[in-house]
Amino acid sequence: MRDLVPPVPALRRAVAERILAVYDRYGYETIETPSVESLSVLLSGQGGDNEKLVFKILQRGESLERALAGEGELAEIGLRFDLTVPLSRFVASHQAELPMPFKSAQLGPVWRAERPQKGRYRQFTQCDIDIMGEPSVAAEIELCLATLEALDAIGLRGCTIRLNDRRVLSGLIAHHLGPDAPPGPVYIALDKLDKLSPAAVAAELESYDPAAVRDLIDLVVHLGGLEGDAQLALLQPMVTEAAVLTDLERTLGALPPGRAVLDPGLVRGMGYYTGQVFEVSHPDVGYSVAGGGRYDGMTARFGGPDLPACGFSIGFERVCDLVEPGSVLPARAKVAVLWESDEDFARAQAWAGPRRAAGDSVSVIRRARNVRKQWDDLLRLGFTERVEGSTLA
Amino acid sequence: MRDLVPPVPALRRAVAERILAVYDRYGYETIETPSVESLSVLLSGQGGDNEKLVFKILQRGESLERALAGEGELAEIGLRFDLTVPLSRFVASHQAELPMPFKSAQLGPVWRAERPQKGRYRQFTQCDIDIMGEPSVAAEIELCLATLEALDAIGLRGCTIRLNDRRVLSGLIAHHLGPDAPPGPVYIALDKLDKLSPAAVAAELESYDPAAVRDLIDLVVHLGGLEGDAQLALLQPMVTEAAVLTDLERTLGALPPGRAVLDPGLVRGMGYYTGQVFEVSHPDVGYSVAGGGRYDGMTARFGGPDLPACGFSIGFERVCDLVEPGSVLPARAKVAVLWESDEDFARAQAWAGPRRAAGDSVSVIRRARNVRKQWDDLLRLGFTERVEGSTLA
Numbered sequence: 001m002r003d004l005v006p007p008v009p010a011l012r013r014a015v016a017e018r019i020l021a022v023y024d025r026y027g028y029e030t031i032e033t034p035s036v037e038s039l040s041v042l043l044s045g046q047g048g049d050n051e052k053l054v055f056k057i058l059q060r061g062e063s064l065e066r067a068l069a070g071e072g073e074l075a076e077i078g079l080r081f082d083l084t085v086p087l088s089r090f091v092a093s094h095q096a097e098l099p100m101p102f103k104s105a106q107l108g109p110v111w112r113a114e115r116p117q118k119g120r121y122r123q124f125t126q127c128d129i130d131i132m133g134e135p136s137v138a139a140e141i142e143l144c145l146a147t148l149e150a151l152d153a154i155g156l157r158g159c160t161i162r163l164n165d166r167r168v169l170s171g172l173i174a175h176h177l178g179p180d181a182p183p184g185p186v187y188i189a190l191d192k193l194d195k196l197s198p199a200a201v202a203a204e205l206e207s208y209d210p211a212a213v214r215d216l217i218d219l220v221v222h223l224g225g226l227e228g229d230a231q232l233a234l235l236q237p238m239v240t241e242a243a244v245l246t247d248l249e250r251t252l253g254a255l256p257p258g259r260a261v262l263d264p265g266l267v268r269g270m271g272y273y274t275g276q277v278f279e280v281s282h283p284d285v286g287y288s289v290a291g292g293g294r295y296d297g298m299t300a301r302f303g304g305p306d307l308p309a310c311g312f313s314i315g316f317e318r319v320c321d322l323v324e325p326g327s328v329l330p331a332r333a334k335v336a337v338l339w340e341s342d343e344d345f346a347r348a349q350a351w352a353g354p355r356r357a358a359g360d361s362v363s364v365i366r367r368a369r370n371v372r373k374q375w376d377d378l379l380r381l382g383f384t385e386r387v388e389g390s391t392l393a
Numbered sequence: 394m395r396d397l398v399p400p401v402p403a404l405r406r407a408v409a410e411r412i413l414a415v416y417d418r419y420g421y422e423t424i425e426t427p428s429v430e431s432l433s434v435l436l437s438g439q440g441g442d443n444e445k446l447v448f449k450i451l452q453r454g455e456s457l458e459r460a461l462a463g464e465g466e467l468a469e470i471g472l473r474f475d476l477t478v479p480l481s482r483f484v485a486s487h488q489a490e491l492p493m494p495f496k497s498a499q500l501g502p503v504w505r506a507e508r509p510q511k512g513r514y515r516q517f518t519q520c521d522i523d524i525m526g527e528p529s530v531a532a533e534i535e536l537c538l539a540t541l542e543a544l545d546a547i548g549l550r551g552c553t554i555r556l557n558d559r560r561v562l563s564g565l566i567a568h569h570l571g572p573d574a575p576p577g578p579v580y581i582a583l584d585k586l587d588k589l590s591p592a593a594v595a596a597e598l599e600s601y602d603p604a605a606v607r608d609l610i611d612l613v614v615h616l617g618g619l620e621g622d623a624q625l626a627l628l629q630p631m632v633t634e635a636a637v638l639t640d641l642e643r644t645l646g647a648l649p650p651g652r653a654v655l656d657p658g659l660v661r662g663m664g665y666y667t668g669q670v671f672e673v674s675h676p677d678v679g680y681s682v683a684g685g686g687r688y689d690g691m692t693a694r695f696g697g698p699d700l701p702a703c704g705f706s707i708g709f710e711r712v713c714d715l716v717e718p719g720s721v722l723p724a725r726a727k728v729a730v731l732w733e734s735d736e737d738f739a740r741a742q743a744w745a746g747p748r749r750a751a752g753d754s755v756s757v758i759r760r761a762r763n764v765r766k767q768w769d770d771l772l773r774l775g776f777t778e779r780v781e782g783s784t785l786a
Contacts, residue, residue, distance in 0.1 A: 001427035001428075001429055002427065003424070003425070003426050003427070003483050003486065003487065004424065004425035004426075005424065005487055005490055005491075006422035006423065006424060006491075007422070008425075009422075009423040009424055009425045010417070010422070010423050012425070013413065013423055017410060020406065024403070024754055025749040025752070025753070025754050025755065026745075026749065026754075026755070026756065026757075027727075027728075027729070027754055027755060027756020027757070027758070028756075029399035029400070029402075029403070029774060030399065030402040030403050030406055031396070031397060031398065031399060031402055032396070032397035032401075032402045032405070033396050033397075034394035034395065034396070034516050035394075035428065035502060035504075035516060036394055036448075036504070036515075036516065055429075055450050055451075055453075056450070056451040056453075057448050057449070057450055057451065057472075058448075058449040058450065058451045058467055058468050060448075060449075060506055074451055074467070075451050079450075090396050093396065094396065094398055097398055097770075097773075098398075098399075098770065099758075099761075099767055099770035099771050099774065100761060100767070100770075101758055101759055101761075103756060103758070109428060111428075111429070113453055122429075123427050123428060123429065133759075134759055136735075136759075138732075138735070138738045138757075138759065141738075141742075142742070142757060145742065250735075254739065254742075334420075335420075336420070339531075342529075342531070342643075345531045345534075346647065349534075349535070349538065349647075352419075356418040356419065359418070360418070361417055361418050361419075361420055362418065362419070362420060363419065363420020363421075363496060364419075364420070364531075364535060365420070365492075365494055365496070366494055366526075366527055366529075366531065368492075368493060368494075374492055374493070377490075377491065377492035377493075378492050380490075381422060381492065
């Protein structure tokens with residue numbers, strides 16, 4: 001976990017405000033759930049590998065003593081690892097108060113006990129929109145429209161949605177490796193096609209017929225280079241549920257031209273997805289900046305009704321790294337008034353009033369003995385103007 | 394801990410944005426520290442009783458096994474209980490990168506394992522500004538100005554700052570009960586004067602001379618009813634450090650007329666305060682909605698330089714409870730377009746585009762079978778306008 005030193009937090013706040021303003025205009029209602037959830041929710045099997053990364057909170061007082069005596073658990077609550085599992089629990093808890101379909105927006109921290117590495121932190125921020133209660137691809141379409149507009153609103157140019165459906169990939173796998181091949185390990189191997197060579201991916205599938213594996217990988221690579229219509233025509237005989245392809249066609253057709261493509265090799269890690277899945281690519285980076293998909297039925301795991309559900313999550317830190325500060329920060333002067341005497345200070349505050357009311361930022365600060373270092377530090381924080389308090393007499 | 398159900402979170406977000414916008418105009422830099430801190434920081438003695446309320450995070454893997462075998466601690470990190478201790482640790486860690494004096498703004502959750510009761514939650518939000526490195530009351534004055542303006546910006550009318558200095562109260566105590574009377578228990582008793590009768594407070598101080606205790610309490614009550622000049626004249630012979638009263642006079646004189654009063658009985662619980670302390674009263678409620686004070690030297694406890702420090706914290710949930718939604722939420726239409734067919738849905742999204750671009754919120758939602766209940770639920774969320782998708786043809 002890390003401290004965020006100025007000017008980074010101001011940029012994050014501006015990015016958050018812009019994204020949430022778009023979601024508000026689309027009618028997504030902001031919700032907040034606590035950072036801490038019961039372990040029975042967090043470890044319910046919906047979180048996949050993330051469940052292994054939960055930070056658990058130690059019991060206190062008598063409960064802790066009982067646990068240490070072997071008569072109970074050391075922990076019963078923990079920090080959330082995503083916003084999707086808490087949302088499903090939230091909707092199950094509050095269904096009577098919520099309109100259906102319900103459209104939610106969330107922005108908040110999540111925690112995972114991952115091995116720290118460059119660009120990965122144990123506390124990070126997710127920014128999610130979800131639609132609960134909408135069974136058709138109307139949900140997918142609107143989530144994609146709103147996410148694209150949110151990314152536009154923070155000035156990220158050239159973002160493209162890659163779209164797929166779990167059942168496309170399972171159809172391809174069944175067609176090539178036989179209907180009894182468990183698709184899980186094949187998903188995991190194919191997911192590496194953006195990092196490894198086809199031969200290296202094939203090597204991970206050595207328990208299958210090598211020719212069939214090669215054909216499967218070649219087809220996935222080949223499909224990636226085709227236009228949408230040609231992709232759908234090729235997939236037609238292999239995807240048994242007809243609605244899967246017509247739904248993909250409908251989603252693609254509803255999004256602005258050039259903003260979405262079908263990526264039949266797209267896997268997405270989470271086991272809970274049940275239909276379409278999406279990721280957003282940005283031309284400057286090799287990783288996705290957002291992702292999501294359909295996860296029907298998760299609310300039923302938490303005692304709620306069996307609702308269709310679909311969500312799209314922006315990787316907040318990832319987009320903040322790509323944002324140009326000038327596209328989100330307000331254009332206004334940032335003034336430092338450096339005072340030396342009590343009289344200067346009073347005059348400086350009086351002088352600052354109208355400038356602040358006009359929208360400028362005016363910081364009234366004691367002039368440091370080493371004023372050159374002070375001004376260098378202030379420049380790094382984005383100050384644009386320096387006024388000597390003594391000149392305000 | 395609790396879920397926040399719409400429309401509450403949207404109001405909270407609007408309140409946060411308005412407060413932080415004021416702090417930004419005053420030149421406070423937003424910082425973010427992690428929710429989790431080392432227990433060596435959280436339990437360093439700076440947090441008073443809050444240190445007993447820390448949620449500790451259970452060790453994992455081998456560290457946990459070692460701890461259970463008696464060879465280490467069950468927990469080494471925990472959730473922060475306030476934003477002041479993390480700020481002091483932050484400034485100690487990052488002093489080389491920060492301009493001095495440094496003015497910070499923070500808004501974020503804190504956690505305390507308190508017994509849940511009405512209006513108290515185990516996770517709540519604090520919103521703090523602090524000035525590190527300013528030894529004079531210029532810090533107190535500016536924090537008070539900025540806090541009053543922030544409360545004005547969210548439409549809270551009639552907020553008054555009550556101001557005191559720890560050394561006023563210790564002077565009164567020494568004058569009445571003798572220089573050797575430990576002031577701690579007397580602070581605690583006098584702090585209850587707003588809830589208990591003078592006789593009940595006197596009963597808590599039965600180990601002192603009853604006549605002296607009665608005189609002390611009478612004086613504190615009497616002082617509370619006087620104007621500033623009369624208060625200062627009465628205090629003069631009892632407060633030994635002359636600068637204490639002139640500083641209070643200067644702070645009071647620098648704030649807008651009628652917005653601040655001297656309250657010689659004001660204590661504030663935290664042990665770390667070293668000078669002026671403040672609380673903000675609101676005419677509608679008996680508790681304070683904000684508070685703060687000077688806490689010089691805390692950075693030195695975390696390996697940093699021995700900096701003067703002063704801060705003001707808004708009780709975020711408390712002010713949100715008092716805010717009129719109309720004073721902070723944008724005035725804009727909130728439209729629900731209820732669609733029934735795929736064609737309606739497409740037309741509704743096309744129709745929504747220009748309205749969203751104009752700043753309205755337009756939610757495109759499937760028309761529920763029980764549309765009366767659906768619209769009731771939407772009205773509760775603040776929707777102002779309902780459009781039948783089928784009429785958009």
